[in-house]
Amino acid sequence: MSKIVIGRLLRANTRGCVAGCQIHQPLPAFGSMVAIPLSNTERAFGLISNLHIDDDGLVRQLAATRDIPEEIIQDNRLNRNVPVELSVLFIGYAFHEAISHLLPPRPPLSLDEMNSCTDEEICLFTGSGRFGYLRHILSVEEIPAADLLAAHFQQADRAQRLAGNAGWIDAAMQAVIQWARDDYPTLTTLLWACATLYAPQNRPEGGQ
Amino acid sequence: MPINYLHLQPQIEKYVADAQMRQEELRDKLAAALDLYHACGEDPEEKTARIRGHLLNQSPRPRSGIPSWERVDWRKDAPAEQMACHLLASDGSQIVPSAHEEISLGLINTSRISFTPQSGMPPQIEIESRFIEGEDGRIEMGELSEDLVSLQRDLAEIRILADWRPQEGLATIALGDGPLELFHQPRREAAFERIFQAYRDAMQQTIDKGMIPAGYTDKPRAGLVIKMLTLSAESKIDLSGLEDATLFNTLLQPGQRSAIFELFSPASDAYSGNTKLYFFYLQVGNESHPWSVRVEIPAGVAHDAEKVDLLHCALLDQCQLMGNRPYPYILHRAHEEAVIHLDEKQDLIGLLTATLQREGIPIPGRSYKQSAKDLKTRTRMGR
């Protein structure tokens, strides 16, 4: 299914992993779903939860100068040994085609390929079960969960609508509200972040 | 606490006092040097003859500059127009074999970076990594002197430049970090001689390919021009301790270069024809922070005013990229690509060790001395 390799694994633990990729390939968007094969039969699913682009002395020095030529910019982006690091938050896994919203049974290994998920994979994963995977996103502490959730919903909603499931987003939002309804500040933050999903320009079919 | 600061405290005060005294002396010497500098310009032929005479009579041969066809006190502004060229730079790093390591390993790592300014294209980078080989063509596993390894590295640096195939119709500047002159004192050993010959061949090759080889010395400590001025004086004068950079920081406006000087040294005779070495100073700093650097070029370049202008312009352009710490960007990048970090060295040793072990070849192991040195420093609980 997913064959667009966007990076290779640098390090991992049970809850997530970090993959490295070069800037010369299109960077996956924050919140987009990725899959990492764990074996011939298993693959872990995750969300891009952070993109790190480290600086160094040279970059800092260059940044302070005026009119940096394009070739220098390209050199720093493409040649210099500062890969983009993609942090991935695991949200579940698949055993053959059976989806589980539990954490993967084991983390992937160094230099494993990380692929971006196809719309079919996104629909399969997000449409399976009862949104149990959302708890991985909502309980994350180091990153802005609301923005991650909104970014994920944007991608998943688009895929689901293409598959004819216009009601998916409402069901997903219900699950989020149910999860956070006893925590007013958290819930309002989450909903604020997701509000743009309901803007008319993001609902081209005019549905709710 | 390995340093006894109680002992040092009075010495620091003395250090400051001595430095002040030295500054005052240098100020006086600088004034004298400036007088001589301008005097050289007024009567160049006579002065040049005097200098040459003094130099040839001295033994051992000192290191000095000699006035060239350009007036000594001549200074050239940066060319008004930026000229199209292609830039090459190389740098190298090495692993010197050590008896204290698990395995003895000699390695030269050389980088070459090339790009065309204003092309918008990212630079191309080449890395060459080679174990050092002995006379018999086998990989060297015994001990090697640091000098020899450095020489090998210098050779690799110029070779990787010489290997470049220049684009037609576009001048190629080939920059190296440090002097073009390989070493200051001639060596007698056959190994050195062979490497030295190969070095000259490679330099010749760059010139033959129409490239503009140049050695860039960022913080020159030498007093080649000062020596020359001393020799130009009619009476004996002591300008010791004064550096060329100090003189040219006073003389050169931002972007200006000095006149080209011939390089006279114990080894300079070894460079002949169009590999004969010349140098000039270049002001890459600004008015408030002058920073003069020395650029060494072979005769093949020095005699071509257009090439010198091209080099002058390209170096200023490259230094400008680095903001308030002017240094050619391309050289920095060549260094960055070539340098072997300690963890990479350890990884390489690990890879070799594992490969040897798989083949059943015994590993000598690290010396206890090295192991003791590598003991970790104190750690804090929880860190």
Added chain:
Amino acid sequence: MAIPIEAGESKKIEIGYVISGGLKENLHVRLTIPTQEVQEGSFIVIQSGGWKFYGIATDLQLGSNDPRFAEQDSTHFLPERLASLMRSQTLYSTMVVLPTLMLEVGPSQAEAYSAWIEKIGSGEKEEPWPMPVKTLPNHQAPAYLAAGEDIATIFGKPEQDGNFPIGNTREQEHAVCINLDKFIQRSSGIFGATGTGKSFLTRILLAGLIDRDKASVLVYDMHNEYGLDDTASDTGVNVIGLRTAFGRNKVQIVGLGAESDIRGSAPDFNLVFSTSDILPADIELLARELNLRETTSTTLDALVQSFGHSNWLQAFMDMKQGAMIEDMDGKKTPAPNSVAYWAMQSGVNTMAAEALHSKLQRLFNRKYIVQNPPSNSIGDIIEALKKGKHVVLSFGKYETDLDYLLVSNLLTRRIREAWEEMTNRFRSGKEAEPRPLVIAVEEAHKLLNREIASQTTFSTIAREMRKYYVTLLVIDQRPSQIYDEVMSQLGTRICGWLGDEDDIRAVLSGLAGREALRGMLARLQPKEEVLLLGWGVPMPILVRSRRYDGDFWKSIKKSRRQDFDRDAAIRNLSPD
């Protein structure tokens, strides 16, 4: 929207689930439908563990997971759709249900259910019946709006003998019946503030009693409303009287006084009392109306002693007040036919006797009290009632409290005596079982207030007469004025809107779940909504009462036909 769930033979509408509660503190049901789809008083069924729990919604409460969700208008910062999703999860309504009955309905698993049914069939297990709540449903047991079959299970089916549809449930308009057999076993009451439709409800109930022929009915029609056709005071529409509807053979109108007429129509016969019918106790009952003194009873005792039980009133009436004669010496002394003379002769305080005589003038002037009535009209009434006829006693022009108190008490006493005698004879096997009698008393607080209740026959009937087949149907707007002891005896209470807290408390006296029901009573619709309460109904329930109109009478007539059309009767219950 409420979700209909196919279950059994009819559709149940799930409205929420149980979240907490207790037998003492009622059940709390989290609503899953818009709050407006349920109202206070709704009949609720909760199914849990093979049992159905029946109750009524006594309160609705708005809740939120955090007060801020309720306080802030989320549409200000969220798109409407998202705000709506949030509200649906964070704002909620809780319904308080007063559980009253529970009924075992058997296990849900088909196999176990069959086994359960078999046990009942074989007599191994007692047939389940709605019993007072003794346990609780489980957490998250689903709650439903009662379906028609639930109402029928608890309140009976309209087509069953003895069941009379009094109205229908508000939300789904299922018919709610009163079991008339049970209704007449104890005294009952219809309460409600003025204008809440008590009279119409009474007409409906009386029509039901007459139609189903479960008891004879005697109506003390103080304001001449029930017998003949009337015009509704608020709508101006003609209101059919009971006599008009059922005819003279079933309903007889009795006018008070020899020449009485009811709004120009002649009654079937007249009620005239003989002076001998009136006892001193009847006079004492009028103490407040006549402003009698404390010496009255002494004077009355002396009168009875002087003239006997039958003649004392006539003799007293015949006395002249202030009549004097002159003796030989020209000295004036009381005349022998004077009150003073009798007083002196009987050792009674002359002034007290004269005062009583003076105050009883109002009574002496009543034309329905004569020395020798032309017929035994009391006997005729009793006889008619015994025969299964129904009597509406219209007070005609005698609309004062004095008349009402005197006549109703006097007649009721006589009826009571008759029914006691019949009952005793029945119990001794000498006579057939007496026909039950329901006495409808309007403005009941006048007869049953604390001051005089103990002196009237009504309180006795309320307390004891069910043993003697006589019960009261008390109709009043001020139940708080009715003696507590009488109120507590009322089996069935049908209550419309009441504004006064004391009245509400009085209606609920002696009932379980008073606190929960109190609010409901205070918030009933001013018209047509009534709460059925008390012993006579299986559980309290709020009903929209039937309309007393042409449709009502059509259904009554239909029900009298052999081919009773049950469905049509139910349809006719609908207000529209």
